[in-house]
Amino acid sequence: MSKTARTASVTPLLGEGDDVGTVAKFFRALGDPSRLRLLEFLLDGEHSVSDCVAHIGLSQGRVSTHLACLADCGYVRARREGRWCYYRVADPRVAELVMLARALAADNGAALAACERIDGPEPHRDRA
Amino acid sequence: MSKTARTASVTPLLGEGDDVGTVAKFFRALGDPSRLRLLEFLLDGEHSVSDCVAHIGLSQGRVSTHLACLADCGYVRARREGRWCYYRVADPRVAELVMLARALAADNGAALAACERIDGPEPHRDRA
DNA sequence: TGAACATATTCGCCAAAGCAGATATTATGC
């Protein structure tokens, strides 16, 4: 369902024309703690897959998939060298994005941490 | 919540001091198409809950929860007026964040859309 | 008081997606 030119008013800043689902997917890639940690590790510099495995402590398969996901989304780029595969951040704006999110999140840390609408209400529901 | 294994990475550009899980949560809030659409709608200006319901076409309960979630995360702020509740974007940096993500996502639109690691590879998946 | 309205919360259902472990692929060396 394409709704053409909804308002055209006060939002020259955002397209609204392009796919919201795609951008949501883009955000969702960083919505997982493991991937975000991987990305931050790579913001530190180029690292091989096994470096990443050692750093975050997940299974090799999981890490490989996470890195591939970050690469698909354009956050990082892979460089093959023999049997090794090195990943590095693909665009300097990625650091900007993360820093901006950090700043915003920090300004609302308390409420964010308490937000039960994301991440489950509690271990188990016990009505009172 | 799981233990966020205390990354000892050397990351001068990013705070690193604060919890990765919290920032991931922050990103995750925009990782849902419905919430992202709501946020974009609010970037257009202040709107009531029922305005939002009419705009995105989800159930009233869902919209209310999504808005509360965005508020918890600090993206928007609520203003009560009688029976109505108006939501508006809480910080100008939110627009920056979304625009930056849009720009990055646009530069990698093809691969991002094709990324099956998020959103399902599946036999025959179908998306709205 | 109660009815009508706007919003918030709860409930069961089910798809999306994280995880480890097994396996497949590719590259190097013997």
Add this chain to the structure above:
DNA sequence: GCATAATATCTGCTTTGGCGAATATGTTCA
């Protein structure tokens, strides 16, 4: 060729979380 190492993909299992519908809370007015 075979063995080994580094990475990629597949297979189940389990949790997270979005959804509508029902319900609860709160507000205004008669």
